[in-house]
Structure formats: structure tokens, C-alpha cells
Amino acid sequence: MHFRVFYLINRSGECVSSASAVAMSAKAICEQMLDRLQSEDDYLGIIDDSDHILQVLPEPDHQRYYVEVPIDAAKASYGRYVDRTELEDLVRTLPASFDEHSIPGLTYRPW
Template sequence: MGYQAFYCCYKTDEVVSPEEACEMDLNIAGDRILELLQGDDDFFGLIDEHDTTLQFIRNGDLIWMEIPIPDQKGSFGKHIPIDEVGPLIAGLPSRIDLNDFSEMRFQSW
């Protein structure tokens, strides 16, 4: 099993909720995310086979990338430039591991 994707692009009105996430190859996801994150508050998320989520939300020219940790009532996250998003997704391993994102900082909800 690969990754499941969910997203919302307000400009094109394309929406797939996390509950309805669809299977998506990472190479396709790397391209689709740039098509979907067109404006502020557009988001895109990937769920691995262990139900770990990596999600992105656009805020101007920056993307907020985070891994929610519901048991800790918060998320580990950081801002990245939009041009880093596609290559980051295309290069993800088969499992999302917080240790692969050492610069992320915890924020409570």
C-alpha cells in the first residue's frame, strides 16, 4: 500500500477530505501539490500506511509543513519555500518518520 492523499484548492474547488483520501503515487503527488496549492489556505496532505500524516498549507510564498501528533495534542512543523515542496514529496520514503524532519518544532493545538 502507498500513500493516501487529501487536499483542498479553493480556486478550482477540488476537495478530497482526509476521510475520503485517495491512493496517489508520490511522483504524481509531487506534481499535483503545486497545482493544488494555488492560494492562501489551500492544503494538501499525505497519509502513509501507518496512518501518519504529512500535510501542507499555503500562506503566501511559504508552505507550512506539519506532522500532526494527536496523542500529544499538537503538531511538529516548519515553513518551507514552495519550490521545495514537489521534490520533498517525490523523495519521501515509504513511511513518514518524524526523525527525517529534524528542523520541525512542536506546537500545541
């Protein structure tokens, strides 16, 4: 299954906007993107076929990542913290469509 990804890798200045998102498989995301998320200013967005987004935001000081499904209309997101192993497992088993019910353990957080 392929997704589209957008990202900012602050250290190298690499940036791909959501409008220019590139196709990647879950395996390629794990192999090519996750190691690059090293700064709290980095992020990774994964877009499903329905244009729903799963964002991955690293928190290197705490050795964890915040994964969230933003709900722009509600000015909120559903998310949770994961460690690296959980992040890889999550990405490798992503459902075809993202929402607050398709990814276990997400909780509501207003912006």
C-alpha cells in the same frame, strides 16, 4: 511508493476527505497537486501506510508552505516552513512512514 492524499482546493471547490483519500505516487503529488495550492485556505494531506499524516499548508503572501506532522493526542504538530523547491524535494523523497524524526528540521508547535 504510493501514498494516499486528501485535499481542499478552495478556488475550485475541489475537496477529498481523509476518509476518501486517493492513492498517488510522490511524483504524481508533485505534478498534480502542488501547483494547485494557491490560497491560504487550501491544504494537502499525505497519508503513509501507517496512517500518519503530513499536511501541507500554503502561505502565498510569504511564498512558502508550512509542512507538519500533526500529533492529535498531544494537540500539537512538528513542522517547518519550506519554499517551493524544498517542498518538491521533500515530497519526492518522503520516507515510508512519517513522524517527527523521519523528516529533517521539524520543530514542536502546540495548537
